[in-house]
Amino acid sequence: MPPERKIATGPQTLCQKQDEAKAKGAISRRNFLCGSFAIAAALALGIKPAEAGDPPKVINGIETWGYQRPLSQTELYQLLLNSNAVFEGRKEVLEEGQFYLSVFIPQKAYQSLLNNESPQSFLLRHVNRLDRMIKSGNRYTNDTLIKGLAIRRLVVIEDGVDAPVSHQRARRYAGFKDSDGLWEIDASYTPEKSSYYHADEKIDYGLLHEWGHRVLYLPDQYALDASISELGSQSPDNNIPEIMELSSKRSNQPIIQSVNAFTGVPHAWQEYITSKRNDRFGNTLMNSSYNKFGPYESLQLYRRVKGKWTHKFEWLTSEAMWDFPNEVPAKTIVTFGKDYAGSDLKIYRTDGFYDSKQLENAPIFSGKLDTGGSVNIYNPFENTYMYAPGLPTQFVPSYRGDLFIKVIKPDGTIYFRWFDIRELNAAFWLGQTDAVGITMNLAAVDETPESFHWNTEYFTLSGNPIFTEN
Numbered sequence: 204m205p206p207e208r209k210i211a212t213g214p215q216t217l218c219q220k221q222d223e224a225k226a227k228g229a230i231s232r233r234n235f236l237c238g239s240f241a242i243a244a245a246l247a248l249g250i251k252p253a254e255a256g257d258p259p260k261v262i263n264g265i266e267t268w269g270y271q272r273p274l275s276q277t278e279l280y281q282l283l284l285n286s287n288a289v290f291e292g293r294k295e296v297l298e299e300g301q302f303y304l305s306v307f308i309p310q311k312a313y314q315s316l317l318n319n320e321s322p323q324s325f326l327l328r329h330v331n332r333l334d335r336m337i338k339s340g341n342r343y344t345n346d347t348l349i350k351g352l353a354i355r356r357l358v359v360i361e362d363g364v365d366a367p368v369s370h371q372r373a374r375r376y377a378g379f380k381d382s383d384g385l386w387e388i389d390a391s392y393t394p395e396k397s398s399y400y401h402a403d404e405k406i407d408y409g410l411l412h413e414w415g416h417r418v419l420y421l422p423d424q425y426a427l428d429a430s431i432s433e434l435g436s437q438s439p440d441n442n443i444p445e446i447m448e449l450s451s452k453r454s455n456q457p458i459i460q461s462v463n464a465f466t467g468v469p470h471a472w473q474e475y476i477t478s479k480r481n482d483r484f485g486n487t488l489m490n491s492s493y494n495k496f497g498p499y500e501s502l503q504l505y506r507r508v509k510g511k512w513t514h515k516f517e518w519l520t521s522e523a524m525w526d527f528p529n530e531v532p533a534k535t536i537v538t539f540g541k542d543y544a545g546s547d548l549k550i551y552r553t554d555g556f557y558d559s560k561q562l563e564n565a566p567i568f569s570g571k572l573d574t575g576g577s578v579n580i581y582n583p584f585e586n587t588y589m590y591a592p593g594l595p596t597q598f599v600p601s602y603r604g605d606l607f608i609k610v611i612k613p614d615g616t617i618y619f620r621w622f623d624i625r626e627l628n629a630a631f632w633l634g635q636t637d638a639v640g641i642t643m644n645l646a647a648v649d650e651t652p653e654s655f656h657w658n659t660e661y662f663t664l665s666g667n668p669i670f671t672e673n
């Protein structure tokens with residue numbers, strides 16, 4: 204099945220609705236908490252209900268609570284208290300690089316999720332699939348630091364019970380402390396109706412994408428898309444009023460549509476849809492709910508494992524937003540090849556807001572390519588980050604995460620391409636923190652984003668290739 208853009212099509216999951224509400228500014232980006240207050244409050248008050256339901260039973264490989272009689276709200280509180288007390292009493296350590304999931308399911312969904320299949324078997328197949336995808340990330344890192352995914356338990360709850368699912372910071376205080384992610388299966392969830400359901404594998408990659416947020420704390424890579432409707436066309440007369448109207452709802456600052464960057468650039472290239480890329484930065488789980496992990500997902504996990512903060516929730520909860528870590532090599536030497544020797548290079552960066560990107564009117568970088576068609580563009584994201592108090596990393600907001608590169612040969616012929624922050628994050632996370640060499644292709648006016656060979660190769664400055672895939 205062809206992948207679809209999440210933002211515009213298909214039945215929406217809770218996550219996507221929140222993503223959109225967030226982008227529209229309806230929810231304060233760093234503070235919104237969905238549900239879970241009641242449980243957090245109960246725990247804080249030390250409420251100790253008498254029982255936590257019947258003992259659990261392992262069903263189809265998953266420890267299941269409430270399988271005979273779903274847990275009431277009070278019983279769920281008690282189960283959380285008991286489980287967390289046991290977990291902390293054991294001084295159990297969550298293994299670095301290993302991710303843990305607990306799932307809640309309302310009684311109605313438990314009884315009707317799938318025909319001819321138990322919810323446990325459905326869940327286990329999805330857990331195993333994501334486990335394999337996570338482990339596949341080790342091909343980028345040449346070691347086995349990235350361990351995988353395990354499911355702790357399934358809890359059947361009475362319809363209407365408020366379960367502490369993982370949303371932002373509240374989860375840490377309200378949920379199972381032995382689990383990175385807490386997911387609730389919606390009572391109306393029908394896997395086969397998901398736009399991202401692969402019937403051959405019986406896997407809903409839309410569900411795995413959501414677990415990518417809620418268990419692995421990974422961002423939406425499609426947040427880097429810059430669509431025509433956002434960027435406008437190169438005719439300023441037609442587009443400035445609309446853009447200014449949009450922007451005026453959010454701020455009083457008028458946004459100037461870039462006309463310089465797109466002069467001579469075909470319409471199809473005046474937008475950047477990351478899932479259209481046919482390289483390793485194209486279709487992936489956290490971009491288009493596709494059935495594979497790309498290097499971005501893998502390396503973002505890998506750097507946490509190396510830094511030993513796989514389970515540090517107060518840091519993790521900021522990682523699954525529409526922002527990208529400001530971890531970029533100090534120097535990037537870009538090489539386009541000898542054909543471009545002596546050409547002028549201009550790099551434009553996007554800006555704006557989450558739901559309306561623009562290209563900045565002035566290039567952030569101008570230079571001339573040397574005889575090998577190379578130039579040092581330094582760190583094109585310097586000074587673009589937002590301040591995130593208490594975190595080890597600052598973030599580049601997705602609307603500032605794209606670069607449009609334009610190369611003008613001495614005879615005036617233009618070449619161009621998009622490039623984004625993920626490509627420099629990946630170099631940094633592979634150890635090229637000071638400097639990296641990148642060779643990349645450029646598109647001519649007769650190429651489309653679909654036909655273009657989106658190739659980027661990475662080297663140390665001494666010329667050794669990095670980023671090889673096993």
Ligand SMILES: [Zn+2]
Binds near residue numbers: 218219416
């Ligand atoms: Zn998402």
